[in-house]
Amino acid sequence: xxxxxxxxxxxxxxxxxxxxxxxxxxxxxxxxxxxxxxxxxxxxxxxxxxxxxxxxxxxxxxxxxxxxxxxxxxxxxxxxxxxxxxxxxxxxxxxxxxxxxxxxxxxxxxxxxxxxxxxxxxxxxxxxxxxxxxxxxxxxxxxxxxxxxxxxxxxxxxxxxxxxxxxxxxxxxxxxxxxxxxxxxxxxxxxxxxxxxxxxxxxxxxxxxxxxxxxxxxxxxxxxxxxxxxxxxxxxxxxxxxxxxxxxxxxxxxxxxxxxxxxxxxxxxxxxxxxxxxxxxxxxxxxxxxxxxxxxxxxxxxxxxxxxxxxxxxxxxxxxxxxxxxxxxxxxxxxxxxxxxxxx
Numbered sequence: 600x601x602x603x604x605x606x607x608x609x610x611x612x613x614x615x616x617x618x619x620x621x622x623x624x625x626x627x628x629x630x631x632x633x634x635x636x637x638x639x640x641x642x643x644x645x646x647x648x649x650x651x652x653x654x655x656x657x658x659x660x661x662x663x664x665x666x667x668x669x670x671x672x673x674x675x676x677x678x679x680x681x682x683x684x685x686x687x688x689x690x691x692x693x694x695x696x697x698x699x700x701x702x703x704x705x706x707x708x709x710x711x712x713x714x715x716x717x718x719x720x721x722x723x724x725x726x727x728x729x730x731x732x733x734x735x736x737x738x739x740x741x742x743x744x745x746x747x748x749x750x751x752x753x754x755x756x757x758x759x760x761x762x763x764x765x766x767x768x769x770x771x772x773x774x775x776x777x778x779x780x781x782x783x784x785x786x787x788x789x790x791x792x793x794x795x796x797x798x799x800x801x802x803x804x805x806x807x808x809x810x811x812x813x814x815x816x817x818x819x820x821x822x823x824x825x826x827x828x829x830x831x832x833x834x835x836x837x838x839x840x841x842x843x844x845x846x847x848x849x850x851x852x853x854x855x856x857x858x859x860x861x862x863x864x865x866x867x868x869x870x871x872x873x874x875x876x877x878x879x880x881x882x883x884x885x886x887x888x889x890x891x892x893x894x895x896x897x898x899x900x901x902x903x904x905x906x907x908x909x910x911x912x913x914x915x916x917x918x919x920x921x922x923x924x925x926x927x928x929x930x931x932x933x934x935x936x937x938x939x940x941x942x943x
Contacts, residue, residue, distance in 0.1 A: 618901050619644050621930060625897075626937040627651060627817065627844035627875025630679070631659055633667055636886040637878075637893060638675045644897070647934075649875070649941065651682045651753065653717050661686060665706060672710065680943055682753055683711040685741075687724050690731075696740040703744070712941045713751040713815075721756060721798050722784060730793050732801035739808065746812040751940060754814060757798030757821035759849070762786045770824070771848045772914045806836050815873065815940060816841045823849035826864035833871050840940050841868075843932075844875035847900055851912060854919035862922050865904075869928045873936045876900075904929055 626649040630637075641647060650671075652664040659667070661684055668681035683706035685699045703714055716733060724731040733756050745752050761769040762778060763786045769775045778785040786792055793801075799821065806814060816839060822828035823846040833839060843850075854861045865872065878893060899912055906921030924932075937943060 616926065618898060621645060622934045623647070623897075624649065624874065624934045624937040624943065625876050625878065626873050626941070627842050628878040628880070629653065629658070629664075630671055630880050631664060631667055632880055632882040633670045634880070634882065634886070635674075636890050637880065638671070638678055640890050640894065641678055644894075646897075647678050647680075647943070649680050649682065649712075649937065649943070651715050652684045653715060653755075654684050654686050654719060655717060665709070665711075669709060680712050680941065681710065682713040682715050682941075683707075684715045684717065687720065690724065690737060691726070696737065699741050700744050703741075703750070707750070712943065713753055714745060715753040715755070715817075717755050718758060718784070721793055721801060722758075722786075732793070732798070734801045734804040734808065738805070742805065742809045742812060746809045749813065751813040751815060753817055754802065755817045755821075756802045757795065758784065758786065759818070759821065759846070760795055760824040763795050770852050772916075773845065773848055803832075803835070806839070811838070813940070814839045817875075818842065818844055818877075819846040819849065826850070826853060826861055830864060830868060833868055840871050840873055840936065842873040842875045845877035847903065848912065848914040851903060851915045851919050852917075854922075855915070855917040858920045862924075865922060865924060865932070866928065869931050870936060872932050873940060874900075874933045904932065 622645050624647045628648050628650050630648070630650040637648070650668045652661055652668070654661060658664060665681065665683060668679065672679050672681070683703060685702055689695050689698075703711075720738075721730060721732050726735075733754070742752065744750075759774055761771070761774040762784065765787055766775050766779055769778070782788055786795070802816075806812065814836065816822075816832060819829050820832050820839075820841045822832055829841060833841065850861050876893075876896060878896075880889060884892065902910060903912075903921050904924050907923035909918050909920055911918050
């Protein structure tokens, strides 16, 4: 039997196309500046991109993000698509929903292929002293519009479970790095805010109110800490998808102790998982630095999904085996699921 497994692994490795050959879509990036290096890289390495506009304080305005994406699309055509978003700054004012729907309609006409909501809903937005969750009734007309018009909603609701832990108890380095620099979102320091489970329950209540809404749970639906939790979410909402952006290290962390479970999740839900990195290009790196950084990240992820050896990565403490996924599964995760979900 071991000999049969060895031959199967060899055969899978043999038929797997190379990194450069297979079509790939990084379906979670933030292009906030107009420049070319990643598009040249994408042309050479068979990558396309989906830039996701986000109502985030550190980013430029949503209109500026859209304008940047449209400029890049005009230059690079089908190598880039974009997702729009909307501001909650005036969410309590009369007519706010109508303004949001009008903006969404306008952005769709300009080429947007979906709408994103961010963690400010649930973590920052307030009604008096009460935090406003994604299932609040004032969002219903917007989500009704998306549901009725078959427009996909992308949701970054909540945060990794590590967010509610002290830094020294977090499981991966990327979370320790992020929350040490963004203490306003480190919920361990803010016990007055909503708990981890409350965000997920609000998301689920929203989806139950809108059963035909196509939804992508970004960042493994904020249930990255356990593939069984992600599987439970996908089972509960059969039309939902998840993306991997900035959460692959959590799969790797789990693979240290339960490789079979992680691989089984990727195999069982191969039609529901979308590749993405959460790359942000704001012109803070030189062209060369950006390309070298992303190439290293892309090839490390590729090694994890396609290899069959033991490996290490900087974000994870410990060794783990690569997933050795079949070629057709890799194609789904890297491109086909994004194409089907977003209509790229």
